[in-house]
């Protein structure tokens with residue numbers, strides 16, 4: 514009997530375990546090695562990576578994002594703090610090393626049962642009881658979906674992939690344009706030593722490897738790894754954070770932000786809330802029910818922001834190239850700063866359209 518059984522040892526699962534210090538924790542991961550399968554570009558705030566004790570995983574730091582319009586206009590968006598790309602396997606190993614948790618690697622979670630008798634996580638190697646269960650299995654939300662049919666909807670998904678190529682860049686670059694990738698965007702994230710993670714993602718069903726080869730040609734990249742990694746980003750907005758008394762964290766709970774597909778910072782933020790509440794349950798300060806209620810209430814505070822980001826996504830990914838050119842061409846430095854401040858304060862609402870309208874009118 515554990516205090517908490519966490520399904521998934523990705524960003525959300527490991528960070529939840531990190532903050533559940535008072536709990537006797539079991540983390541169940543289907544991969545045989547931690548961080549064995551990188552899906553993501555893995556860019557996140559440096560402060561968070563260091564706070565989780567994984568500073569050695571930092572590859573490259575940056576503090577601005579350059580957005581390119583279809584015909585080559587550029588908008589430079591400053592970040593309020595330094596971000597970095599990380600070595601995913603190193604990150605997972607470092608966080609896991611600092612945990613006082615048991616790990617069940619190479620073990621696939623198949624579902625859960627929660628009833629008056631208690632909570633049990635079922636896996637292909639037997640069942641594990643815990644006072645609290647956490648689903649951190651990523652976009653498929655294996656546990657929550659086993660308890661509620663249709664929990665992980667098909668709408669709002671972005672499919673994305675990337676490779677690593679020789680490309681010297683200091684900043685992150687984002688490219689829009691239907692010639693490169695319709696219904697999405699392409700990117701370059703430096704990882705140091707003259708190399709970068711180069712990829713693209715779209716809401717549409719496209720031949721992404723072929724489009725990425727074209728993008729590499731467009732950038733003039735001569736050498737790139739032959740392999741790709743990537744996957745689905747559930748950008749449909751927040752799902753229910755608690756299902757049948759199970760905490761759901763990270764992509765499993767739809768906590769990746771629509772429009773930007775930034776999920777890692779949000780994993781860490783919500784994992785901290787979840788892990789600290791679980792610690793208080795283990796310490797006898799809160800009931801499990803009260804912890805679930807408080808976790809859900811904290812996530813719900815951001816529902817309005819996620820809805821607004823979803824609306825922005827629905828507009829931006831459908832805009833014709835000409836409109837993107839005009840908008841990006843008119844984002845001057847003060848407007849870029851305002852947009853960045855609004856995004857990082859979680860305040861983007863319909864006001865973002867006001868900022869863009871002023872940009873268009875040149876005010």
Ligand SMILES: Cc1cc2nc3c(=O)[nH]c(=O)nc-3n(C[C@H](O)[C@H](O)[C@H](O)COP(=O)(O)OP(=O)(O)OC[C@H]3O[C@@H](n4cnc5c(N)ncnc54)[C@H](O)[C@@H]3O)c2cc1C
Pocket residue numbers: 520521522523524525526541542543544552553554555556557620621622623649650651652655673674675712742743744745746762763764765769774775776777778780
């Ligand atoms: C191509 C791409 C690029 C991205 N780039 C960025 C970026 O630069 N910055 C950013 O903030 N976000 C980015 N994102 C989004 C970000 O990667 C996700 O939001 C983040 O990985 C979510 O973390 P998670 O722990 O919730 O899920 P995941 O990272 O998916 O981790 C889930 C874990 O659960 C395990 N698991 C799954 N099923 C089972 C099971 N049945 N039993 C046991 N274990 C299981 C998996 O093996 C995995 O270890 C990107 C996503 C993609 C696809």
